[in-house]
Each structure stands twice: as C-alpha cells, then as structure tokens.
Amino acid sequence: MTAVLEIQGLRKTYRARGGPRRALDGFEMYVEAGQVHGFLGPNGSGKTTTLRTLLGLIRPDSGDMRLLGRPVPQALPEVIGEVGAIVESPQFFPHFSANDTLSLLADAGNLPQARVDxxxxxxGLRDRAKERVKTYSLGMKQRLAVASALLKQPKLLILDEPANGLDPGGIREMRDMMAALSAGGMTVMLSSHILGEVQLICDSVTIISLGRRVAAGPVAEVLQAHSTNQVRVRLEAVTDLAAAAAVLSGAGISVQTEPDHLMLSNVDKPALVSRLLAERQLYVSELAPIAVDLEDVFLELTGTAPVPGQARQVDNSVKPEQNGVAA
Known part of the structure; x- marks a missing residue:
C-alpha cells in the first residue's frame, strides 16, 4: 500500500546541562494510507521530538523523512496543506468563541468558511460554538484543537493525546470519529497513553523506547509475536493440582502451581491439556487461554515493568517540552 509517512535513520541530540541527551537514535517508522496508526512510547521516549521534527519545528541531526511521498523538511511547504496536526496542547485566545477561533484559522489558511461548522x-462542539473558550473544560479545549486540525480536511491527521481531558463518553465519540475519518480515506496517526483505546481503534502501531523503534506492525501481529501462549487450568478437585502438575510437567509443559489453579506456558494446543489429564482421571473445570493485550506488550518492550525473558520484535514495515502546536 502507499505510504503517507516514512522515517528512516532519524537522529536528534539535545544539549543539556548534564551533557548531550540523545532523543532519537536511528528511529524508523512507516504508516500506510487509510489506516489508524498508533504511535506509542513512555514519556521521554522521543515521540514528541519525532512529531515536531516531521512538522519542521525541530531540525534533525540526520535521517530521511517523507510525508505524502515528498521529502521533508525540503518539501514541507508543498505538503503541509494536506497535513493536520495537534502536538501536545495548542493554546487559543480565551476570550474568543470556538466559532471565532476556527473562522480566523480558516481565513488564515484560505479555507472555505463552511468547514468551520x-x-x-x-x-461535538456545535451547540457550544458561540461560547468563549475560557469557559471550556479541558476536554472541550481538546475537541477544539482536533477541530482546528481538521479544517484542512487533511490526507494525514496527526493527533497527540486527543483523548486528554475527555470523559468515557467523549473518548468513545473520539474513537468513532477517527474510525469514520479512516473509513473515508483519511490516514490518522494517533499518539496516546490510553493503550486500551489504541488497541480498539488502531490498525497498526509503532512503539518507541529511548529513541529507537522496538516494535512495528499490525496490532494483531504485534500481540501474537509477544504472546506466551499461557493457559490457566482449574480442576474439579483442588487436591488434584499436584498430580495434574506432575502429569503436565512429564509431558514437557511448563507448569506454575498457584493456590487454586495451574498456569501453563507455551501451550500451542490447549485441548491436549484436558486430554492428558482426563487419561489420569483428573478432570478440568476451567481451561482458559490468557490473552496478551497491548499494555502488556508496551510495558515489556519499553522496560517499564519487570517481565522475564527477552523481548521479541515484529516488524512488518515495507521499508527497512514546549508550547503545543496545531497545524
């Protein structure tokens, strides 16, 4: 598929009081057209530096970047009209209404006023459009920021923490909006710490840690690549746990005994477990595969939670703190 965003070998080092700080260390990224793509990483991982570099707000030390097939920052003036973005929290004039704010932005960008409504x-701000921005909640200001990025009806929409300040209903509305935009052909690149939402809405993800890409690809494949095939087993009689553990261990299955159940690892065929136990008159009351979610993978890959074993990586790429900004 056509790539709307490509990054290869991106590097950026900042001068700091304690010595140079490397924000990006050969970072790579690839986003296909028409997708909702999640861009994930812990604080300080290089996400915001990447976004600001793409938008020409920071000059990289080295690396290649392309937006909509054109090299940036060289061709940024030619493609920026087709890119809408919010990075962190844009600032608005507090005494202006949302309608006034977007109307001014439309005039500045030579855009039709009809796009404001x-x-x-x-x-979801139509009914509050004439109220002053200073009366808005954090969530409403975030909606206004997204609206400002949508005025261009861009081919690529970059959203940094769009659900910030939203209640559960607002988060769901934001999710539905992104799905609708993607279905209409717009590519959405989403940076968020709400990993459950990312797993629900995104087609693919890139995870960054310490300035480097540690995983990339379709969400389902990233999850599968980091699945341990764990299975929880409960028996009709708790007193049979020790005997069941001995049977399964003897069959080469990794077993961890808990007070009221067994945890099995690397089980490709759960049905084999019940058959092995039934042959010894040990009967299963629960056989439940443990699903890995995006939060588990994120914590493992970014080193923000202790997880045994070495992190694996899936890469399906075709190619090898300041004021907020709305564009």
Whole structure:
C-alpha cells in the first residue's frame, strides 16, 4: 500500500546541562494510507521530538523523512496543506468563541468558511460554538484543537493525546470519529497513553523506547509475536493440582502451581491439556487461554515493568517540552 509517512535513520541530540541527551537514535517508522496508526512510547521516549521534527519545528541531526511521498523538511511547504496536526496542547485566545477561533484559522489558511461548522459538528462542539473558550473544560479545549486540525480536511491527521481531558463518553465519540475519518480515506496517526483505546481503534502501531523503534506492525501481529501462549487450568478437585502438575510437567509443559489453579506456558494446543489429564482421571473445570493485550506488550518492550525473558520484535514495515502546536 502507499505510504503517507516514512522515517528512516532519524537522529536528534539535545544539549543539556548534564551533557548531550540523545532523543532519537536511528528511529524508523512507516504508516500506510487509510489506516489508524498508533504511535506509542513512555514519556521521554522521543515521540514528541519525532512529531515536531516531521512538522519542521525541530531540525534533525540526520535521517530521511517523507510525508505524502515528498521529502521533508525540503518539501514541507508543498505538503503541509494536506497535513493536520495537534502536538501536545495548542493554546487559543480565551476570550474568543470556538466559532471565532476556527473562522480566523480558516481565513488564515484560505479555507472555505463552511468547514468551520463541519469541523465543530464532527467533534461535538456545535451547540457550544458561540461560547468563549475560557469557559471550556479541558476536554472541550481538546475537541477544539482536533477541530482546528481538521479544517484542512487533511490526507494525514496527526493527533497527540486527543483523548486528554475527555470523559468515557467523549473518548468513545473520539474513537468513532477517527474510525469514520479512516473509513473515508483519511490516514490518522494517533499518539496516546490510553493503550486500551489504541488497541480498539488502531490498525497498526509503532512503539518507541529511548529513541529507537522496538516494535512495528499490525496490532494483531504485534500481540501474537509477544504472546506466551499461557493457559490457566482449574480442576474439579483442588487436591488434584499436584498430580495434574506432575502429569503436565512429564509431558514437557511448563507448569506454575498457584493456590487454586495451574498456569501453563507455551501451550500451542490447549485441548491436549484436558486430554492428558482426563487419561489420569483428573478432570478440568476451567481451561482458559490468557490473552496478551497491548499494555502488556508496551510495558515489556519499553522496560517499564519487570517481565522475564527477552523481548521479541515484529516488524512488518515495507521499508527497512514546549508550547503545543496545531497545524
């Protein structure tokens, strides 16, 4: 598929009081057209530096970047009209209404005024459009920021923490909006710490840690690559746990005994477990595969939680703190 965003070998080092700090260390990224792509990483991992570099706000030390097939920053003036972005939290004039704010932005960008109502409707602010921004909650200001990025009706929409300040209903509305935009052909690149939402909405993800890509690919494949094939087993009689553990260990299955159940690892065929135990008159009351979610993978790969074993990586790429910004 056509790539709307490509990054190869991106490097950026900042001068700091304690010595140079490397924010990006050969980072790579690839986003296909028409997808909702999750860009994930812990604080300080290089996410914001990457986004600001893409938008020409920071000059990289080295590396290649392409937006919509054009090299940036060289061709950024030619493609920026087709890229909408919010990075961190954009600032608005507090005494202006949302309608006034977007109307001014539309004039500045030579965009049709009709898009103001369209954007406000899309983010759920139409009924509050004439109220001053200073009366808005954090979540409403975040909706306004998204609306400002949508005014261009861009081919690529970059959203940094769009659910910040939203209640559960607002988060769901934001998720539905991104799905609708993607279905209409827009590519959405989403940076968020709400990993459950990312898993629900995103087609693919890139995970960054310490300035380097540690995983990339379709969400389902990233999850599968880090699955340990764990299975929880409960028996009809708790007193049979020791005997069951001995049977399964003898069959070469890794077993961890808990007070009221067994945890098995690297089980490709769970049905084999029940058959092995039934042959010894040990009967299963529960046989439940343990699913790995995106939070588990994220914590493992970024080193933010102790997980035994070495992290694995899946890569399906075709190619090898300042004020917020709205574009």
């Amino acid at each position: 369209w954007a406000l409707e899309l983010v």
